[in-house]
Amino acid sequence: MSENRMSQNKDYEVALVGAFRREKDKDIALKALTAENQAVMQLTKQRENEIKSLKMILRFREAGVKRLEAVSAGKISAETHLLKEKEEHLKQIEVLRTQVDRNQEVTRFATENLHLKEEIRRHVFFSLFNSLSQ
Structure with missing residues (x-):
């Protein structure tokens, strides 16, 4: 009877440890997805800023063309x-400088993101390795 209880307790313990491991793996996956989502949101914001800058430059150039037409018409x-x-042109230079600064920031974020992904991969690998070895 006591052997049967000990066996059941061991089975429960194994099931509980397995549940904790699955929960931990889900947490790791969730954190990875959250980090990836944040990176995507940051890149989306960067692209929106770039589009805004390009639209501003386009407006400057369109205004320049209209002025050239007015000069040629004698207005x-x-x-x-x-x-x-x-x-x-001075405004365009400022917009372009801002764009360059943002691109450096995006490069830094992308590099940091790659390092974090590698760290997550190593952590998941070691977690799986430890799970298999036990």
């Missing part, structure tokens, strides 16, 4: 056009 002076063009 504004060449000097006025050149001054406005200079202002827009």
Whole structure:
């Protein structure tokens, strides 16, 4: 009778340990998916910022074309056009500098993301290895 109880207790213990391992594996997978989701959200935000910057540059260039048309039609002076063009070029430079700074940040995030993925892979591998060895 006591051997039967000990066997049942051992079976329960094995089942409980297995349940804890599965729970731990699910937690690891959830953390990995959360990190991946955050990385995707960051990249999405970066792309939206890039699109916003490109739209701004496009508006500057369209305004420049309209001014050139106005200069050729004699509506504004060449000097006025050149001054406005200079202002827009300075704005474009600022937009491009911001874009370059953001790209460096994205590169840093991407590198960090790769390191974290590798760390997760190693952790999952060692968890599986330890599960199989027990």
